[in-house]
Amino acid sequence: MTISDYNFAGKKAIVRVDFNVPLNENGEITDDTRIRGALPTLKKIIADGGAAIIMSHMGKPKGKVNPKLSLGQIRGAVEKALGCPVSFAPDCAKAQDAAKALKMGEALMLENLRYYPEEEGKPVGIEKDDPAYEEAKKAMKASQKEFAKTLASYADCYVMDAFGTAHRKHASTAVIADYFDADNKMLGFLMEKEVQAVDNVLSNIKRPFVAIMGGSKVSSKIGIIQNLLGKVDKLILCGGMTYTFSKAHGGEIGDSIVELDKLDVALDVEKTAKENGVELVLGVDSVCCNGYDFGTFSVKPGAQIKVFPSNAIEAGWDGLDAGPESRKKFAEAIKGAKTILWNGPAGCFECEDFTAGSRAVGEAVAQATAEGAFSLIGGGDSVACCTKFGLTDKVSYISTGGGALLEAIEGKVLPGVAAIKG
Numbered sequence: 001m002t003i004s005d006y007n008f009a010g011k012k013a014i015v016r017v018d019f020n021v022p023l024n025e026n027g028e029i030t031d032d033t034r035i036r037g038a039l040p041t042l043k044k045i046i047a048d049g050g051a052a053i054i055m056s057h058m059g060k061p062k063g064k065v066n067p068k069l070s071l072g073q074i075r076g077a078v079e080k081a082l083g084c085p086v087s088f089a090p091d092c093a094k095a096q097d098a099a100k101a102l103k104m105g106e107a108l109m110l111e112n113l114r115y116y117p118e119e120e121g122k123p124v125g126i127e128k129d130d131p132a133y134e135e136a137k138k139a140m141k142a143s144q145k146e147f148a149k150t151l152a153s154y155a156d157c158y159v160m161d162a163f164g165t166a167h168r169k170h171a172s173t174a175v176i177a178d179y180f181d182a183d184n185k186m187l188g189f190l191m192e193k194e195v196q197a198v199d200n201v202l203s204n205i206k207r208p209f210v211a212i213m214g215g216s217k218v219s220s221k222i223g224i225i226q227n228l229l230g231k232v233d234k235l236i237l238c239g240g241m242t243y244t245f246s247k248a249h250g251g252e253i254g255d256s257i258v259e260l261d262k263l264d265v266a267l268d269v270e271k272t273a274k275e276n277g278v279e280l281v282l283g284v285d286s287v288c289c290n291g292y293d294f295g296t297f298s299v300k301p302g303a304q305i306k307v308f309p310s311n312a313i314e315a316g317w318d319g320l321d322a323g324p325e326s327r328k329k330f331a332e333a334i335k336g337a338k339t340i341l342w343n344g345p346a347g348c349f350e351c352e353d354f355t356a357g358s359r360a361v362g363e364a365v366a367q368a369t370a371e372g373a374f375s376l377i378g379g380g381d382s383v384a385c386c387t388k389f390g391l392t393d394k395v396s397y398i399s400t401g402g403g404a405l406l407e408a409i410e411g412k413v414l415p416g417v418a419a420i421k422g
Contacts, residue, residue: 001186003041003159008050012102014155015041015188016172016416018162018400019056019074027073034164035074035081037400041161041188042107046084052107053099053154054078055092055172056162063117063124071112082107092116093147099154110151118147119171145178147171152179161188163195163401166416167408177419187420190400195417197397198408201376206338208233210368212330212361214344215381216240218262218269221344223410228341229272234333236281237269238322238346238357242310245270245282251311254288256319281333285323286310287347287354292318297350305353321347322357330357334364340375341409342382349385358385366394378405 017038022030029035045052059069072088079086085106089095092110102108113119121144123136130136148171152158158180160166165173177185187195201209211232213221218241228235237245243256248263273280291303299305307323308314322330326346334340342365346357362385369375377386378399386392399405408414 001183003044003186003188003192006157006186008045008048008157010049010104011156012051012053012099012154013045013157013159014053014055014151014176015045015159016162016165016176017042017054017056017188018164019054019071019078020058020164021074023073027068029074029077032077032081034400035078037190038161038188039081041159041190042082044189045159046082046105046107049104051102051104053095053102054086054107054109055113055151056110057114057119057165057172058112059114061112061114063114063120065115066112069112069114071109075109078107078109093150095154113170113172116147118144120168121170121175144171144175148175149179152176157184157186159186159188160416160420161190162416163191163399163404165404166191166194166401166414167404167412169415174415174419182422185420187417191417193397194399194401194405197376197399198405200374200397201339201341202231202409202411205231206374208337209339209341210234210236210334210337211341212236212238212334212343212365213241214239214342214346214358214361215379216257218244218259218265221406222262222265222269224343224406225269226272227409227411229269229276229278232278232341234279234281234337235273236330236333236361238283238326238330238361239344240319242283242286242322243319246311249311252313252315253311253319254308254313254315254317256286256288256313256317279333281329283310283322283326283346283357284329285325286313286319287321287323287356288313288317288319289353290317292320292348292351294348297348299351299353320351321349321354322360324356327357327360330361331364334361334368336371337368337373340365340368340373342375342377343379343406343409345381345385349381349388355388359389362386362389362391366391369395378402378409
């Protein structure tokens with residue numbers, strides 16, 4: 001069943017959204033992107049003549065009530081964005097009366113799901129090495145099913161529209177689907193777009209396919225890199241992971257970030273790329289600083305900025321961005337691509353002195369997109385780069401799911417999708 005084909009008239013739909021929006025000290029929303037992302041699905045339900053029961057988590061309350069993480073703070077903003085009355089249930093597991101009283105054309109928002117440990121389904125107050133852990137885990141899984149069953153009892157149908165949590169088998173993202181038949185559970189519009197975007201870069205590939213992987217550590221991206229090496233034509237590796245590759249070949253990297261226990265992994269990546277006929281593109285020079293404050297993303301007073309070859313950085317200097325020759329090399333590799341995946345920045349873009357690498361990558365992706373490429377941008381930092389450089393409207397798709405996108409790219413089955421599609 002697809003949401004486009006479903007008629008919500010006279011039905012109450014419980015919808016898992018991702019309203020984990022950033023708030024300031026006054027509880028005011030500083031970025032409403034996630035709320036706006038869910039509006040097409042919610043408005044479809046209301047426009048059909050149905051009612052929407054909205055559920056989400058906020059932050060990490062770890063199974064305890066925390067007023068600072070209450071979804072009640074954003075009820076007014078959701079009501080304004082949705083354009084219909086939105087009531088609030090202060091306890092998501094005791095909302096039977098509120099759900100029963102809900103009228104068609106209205107919405108009800110439940111309190112933070114993660115106030116209950118049953119949402120995530122993890123035993124509380126017991127470590128994995130405790131002999132009693134397995135029994136506690138079994139008991140929690142049973143409680144999770146009951147929690148999901150309670151949530152399901154509020155509605156006639158279920159819509160999963162929170163891609164950012166689709167990689168977790170939580171009560172509201174996967175387990176709840178067991179309590180609805182196949183004709184009454186579906187992906188929302190946002191989820192459909194996300195799944196299609198991933199499919200475009202992994203299955204429906206138009207070549208050349210170029211992937212850009214940035215960030216500080218090889219270890220955090222190795223699963224994705226290994227999966228991509230069997231699919232891409234070119235793989236650009238940038239950001240802090242560059243220096244692990246340089247070090248693996250005996251290069252001097254100064255004080256740059258490095259994973260000394262992953263040097264063999266870097267060499268294996270190069271070997272696999274060669275075996276698969278993948279062009280592996282690494283930077284050749286770096287913009288470095290001898291006094292960078294990683295806590296405040298700023299250059300310390302009196303510190304200098306200088307360009308070094310990426311394999312000949314002097315002691316006391318940190319590699320913080322792709323140098324001018326690297327930027328040219330990256331842009332040239334992206335030129336002419338027909339499918340592009342970008343995850344991770346090319347440097348410490350938070351500081352204006354080290355934005356040039358990420359900007360060059362972003363602009364090259366935008367140019368290729370204008371020439372007909374499909375470009376998928378994923379991961380918080382890559383999305384932040386697009387926003388910072390004014391490129392959000394110049395790429396094909398910006399994913400809302402960080403961990404979920406990465407696991408999908410690794411080739412893993414997402415529980416939140418599997419629960420709907422079977």
